[in-house]
Amino acid sequence: MCDVLCQVFKDVAKSEIAKDEEGNVLYFVRKNKQNQNGKVLSLAKLKTLEYRLFRKMREKLRNYYTADKSADKKPIGEIVKRFR
8 A cells, every 4th residue: 555655746746737737635435334425534645746946936925025015125027046
């Protein structure tokens, strides 16, 4: 099972945002023999590498903007230049 989960993680990480959007959600379910409905034990979100990179850049840019905006009122162009 660990090998299969590892492979799923690698496949999702390599996929493109255009194809798989943000990623996938895995649900770990315990099935009952008497009842076909299972009980969700846990879930895991697998994000694509592109999504994680874009999100990190967006958060960094937001932090640069809010920190610089309140501190010394620099123009946005300078903030973007410093971010790059």
